[in-house]
Amino acid sequence: MKTYQVSKPGGFENLKIVEQATPSPAAGEVLVRWRATSLNFHDFMVGVGGISVEESRVPMSDGAGEVVAVGDGVSQWKEGDKVLSLFFPEWLDGKPTGENTQAMSGDTVDGFATEFSSVDANSLTRMPSNYTFEEAATLPCAALTAWRALVVEGNLQAGQSILVQGTGGMSLFALKIAKALGAYVYATSSSEEKMARLKDLGADEVFNYRTDKEWGKTIAERSGGVDHVLDMGAGTTLKQSIAATAIGGHIAIIGILDSPIAELDVISLILGHKRMSGFAVGNKEMQEDMIALLEAKDVHPVIDRSFAFDELGKAFEHQASGSHFGKITVTYED
């Protein structure tokens, strides 16, 4: 079987494919034939060496595939079941702890840029039944983070408003989930062309964060304050996010697209009764809840472009170009 491995120093040119024997599932494990993965900023950082991982680590936190063999003692899966990986394979439910979030797919433990792997039978969920492998591979990191921001941390209610920033995979999931739940969506982008596409996807109002540096204030004036803001950039965006948030609103601290260091207007938070929460992805139970909603409302990801298994480096270069709109995927050969 073919497997990617990260080698040092990082860099897409050092992402190499090696041939290995296909493993057999131990007791409590299933052998999965992975069929697709999708790119996240975290995978990008592992790929370029910005996040240092063990030599030979298999990259990519997202995987969708099918069970091809079942180890002793496994009752929840059978051959042919379509399954999805977990970003935190040991965080199944309840609160995050140092222990249950230590294992991170494609980082501290092997990920899914591989044709086969044997995984703990508990570290999987089912795929949405109305999804292709490619679509399903966009869910475990980006979609689950958007879900957690809006539904788990934010308790989003129909009729409330949200603000998403940029047109990356996660923001577009947040837009689609919010629309499915009856919310009003404000969105930003750096390009007029992408702003038009945001409108086509159902965004109610769109703003250009490149031409309007005070976009937070502009959105607050338009909206009277947004109930749920997903901050994607930290750096210069957090100040704008706080400005855009309604009194009593929620700001999900999600990304560092601008910079991980940001100034904080504490007075605006205090007097505005604004709540900020920082978090990473989510647990298995949240993933199962999200899958049920996506299935019931027939919500599907926006896929920008797909690459073949041996084109992972090219896929990262496409991500680095910033021209994408939605998720970039890699599908494996039949």
Ligand SMILES: NC(=O)c1ccc[n+]([C@@H]2O[C@H](COP(=O)([O-])OP(=O)(O)OC[C@H]3O[C@@H](n4cnc5c(N)ncnc54)[C@H](OP(=O)(O)O)[C@@H]3O)[C@@H](O)[C@H]2O)c1
């Ligand atoms: N906390 C978590 O658990 C978690 C999980 C997944 C991802 N993340 C983080 O969330 C962020 C977005 O992830 P993603 O996978 O959606 O990324 P992505 O697909 O690469 O999307 C990036 C998009 O964001 C916009 N953007 C870029 N720089 C920006 C800036 N300085 N200010 C505002 N917008 C900017 C651009 O959209 P336009 O071209 O439309 O301007 C760009 O296409 C990343 O920082 C990632 O690390 C966090």
